[in-house]
Amino acid sequence: MNRPISVLWGLRSHCASHGCLYCYFGTIAEHREQLPTAPGVLSHLSPHDLTAAEVLAFAETLADSPVGRVFLAGGEPLLWKPIMKLIEILKAGRLEVVVCTSGVALNRPELREPLVELDVDAVSVSLDSADPAYNDTWRPPRRDGDGWQKVVSGISALIEARGSAPRPKVGIYSVITRRNLADVVAVPELAAALGCDYAVPQPIALDPGHKLADELALTPGDLPELQRYFGELYAADLPLVLPGAGYPGQVASAVTRPTGLVPGCFGGNTLFFIEPDGTAWDCPSSLKIAATPAERHRSIAGAAARDLFPAPAGYGVDCALFSVDCVNMWPLTGFDRILTPTGLDVTDA
Ligand SMILES: C[S@@+](CC[C@H](N)C(=O)[O-])C[C@H]1O[C@@H](n2cnc3c(N)ncnc32)[C@H](O)[C@@H]1O
Ligand code: SF4
Structure with a gap:
């Protein structure tokens, strides 16, 4: 790609769709009691989201920048009118x-x-389990009837609307916790049966103090079973694209954290992160954001993309803050293998 930078763009704080209990944005109930104020901490209640005019003005500047790929996330991006x-x-x-x-x-x-009409390149749909009850427990919809079944029917409707067009590619992202290890295999199998193009089982990322960490976060004791499921998944030869062969090992090292050092990290080099309030960070890792000095706090409001995200020089910067957040970025940096299925990515190494 001659515009090598990818941006993960959390567009809006609000999520009218679901109230996922582990969401990076926290829960509305806890934030009604106390709204987080630390830089970079997300909340569905944030009153500081940029206006549509500010977002669209910045978007215009991306054409003249080294950014070649944008992941539009949320909150729930499809429910934002613009x-x-x-x-x-x-x-x-x-x-x-x-x-x-x-x-x-x-x-x-x-x-x-x-x-389909706008030729969107890919749509990643979140579904955590082949078991509707499990999924709807941890990803409860805000409206009755908008659970697992509606997600699956939405995926099928998009694949049907695409017809024989090459895009959008359609895939399923699932959050893997210590309670749904079997979904490492079961969700990609479901994705293949639905006619999806890719599947990404991603490890749950929870700060150690999170109230669900004990119940959901993966531990070294879960690794033998987790690695067995990953082995089964890659051996199943499903007709869809998975993260590169190195990915299960990266998940395992994030769980055991044998070292905190990532040599030549993509964060701040070929991957950046924008939050709904317009703040722009080297990567979405909460550790990295917390360690970013005040003089490096930046915003897209009124800015031009080529100034915020310059063409990378060299192979990234060594980072001593490796965590499960980083592992969840790897499939994003390797998205070539999904959009151009013969492509290799960093997780193949
Ligand atoms: C924050 S959501 C935004 C887009 C959209 N609302 C959705 O649910 O797909 C982006 C992705 O992050 C995942 N996610 C949210 N909280 C997570 C966590 N604590 N650990 C790992 N993945 C998480 C979601 O399941 C989803 O696949
Ligand atoms: S649908 Fe997405 S943004 Fe909304 S609560 Fe769930 S993970 Fe968070």
């Missing part, structure tokens, strides 16, 4: 666009069809 205008601007600037969604909105033709 989303299609934003995608139109990005595609006009010849960027690849990947929409990350909870999937329920794909049941609405007025949100599904423009994704």
